[in-house]
Amino acid sequence: MSEEKETPSSPSISRGKKKRMRRSVSAVKVNRITPTATKSDMPTAPLQRVSRGSKTNASSPSLLARKAFTEAAEQGKNSTGKEGILLHQEKQRWVERYFVVKGTSVYKYKSSTDRDKKTRTRIPFSGITRVNADPALGKPFAFELERKKDNVILAASSNDELSEWLRSFRNGVVSSK
Numbered sequence: 001m002s003e004e005k006e007t008p009s010s011p012s013i014s015r016g017k018k019k020r021m022r023r024s025v026s027a028v029k030v031n032r033i034t035p036t037a038t039k040s041d042m043p044t045a046p047l048q049r050v051s052r053g054s055k056t057n058a059s060s061p062s063l064l065a066r067k068a069f070t071e072a073a074e075q076g077k078n079s080t081g082k083e084g085i086l087l088h089q090e091k092q093r094w095v096e097r098y099f100v101v102k103g104t105s106v107y108k109y110k111s112s113t114d115r116d117k118k119t120r121t122r123i124p125f126s127g128i129t130r131v132n133a134d135p136a137l138g139k140p141f142a143f144e145l146e147r148k149k150d151n152v153i154l155a156a157s158s159n160d161e162l163s164e165w166l167r168s169f170r171n172g173v174v175s176s177k
Helices: 015-030 061-079 112-116 159-176
Strands: 047-049 055-057 082-090 093-102 105-109 121-124 128-133 142-147 151-155
Touching: 082 159, 093 112, 093 159, 105 112, 105 159, 128 159, 142 159
Parallel strands: none
Antiparallel strands: 047 055, 082 093, 082 151, 093 105, 105 121, 128 142, 142 151
8 A cells, every 4th residue: 555645735634534535535436427418408498486486397297287277277266256246134134245156165255345354154066956046035136045954045136137146156056066
């Protein structure tokens, strides 16, 4: 084994430590993995920022699937989407309430300004068995949402409004089953 000379700029290191250092350096050289791909082989698709802050390839399957799913969900929400004021029968009296048909549920708010707050009531379409228009319910444009446990009686302001609400509720009930 050859003896290394100490240079003035390097601190004195013991022989054993030098041997260990040489062994670890040579082990790294032997186990080095050489890349087979060059920079020109790499895809050059632009990177997009994902909600968690990490970058990912714009054409990755998971990103495309997520985008398709959210678009389909938005279309589904908008296809039955209707909102407005309806009269709601609560304890034998009629009260104006703001209703929103969205996704697979109907949301009832006290007023349109309360929409940003927590929902007052959520009625899932899966719980509605039938939607009936019946003026004998107490108002000229009244209709009823029949549920297993109870019925919700609502009234629109005009015949056109009634037909729009009925279409929206029926579409939601059919799509939830």
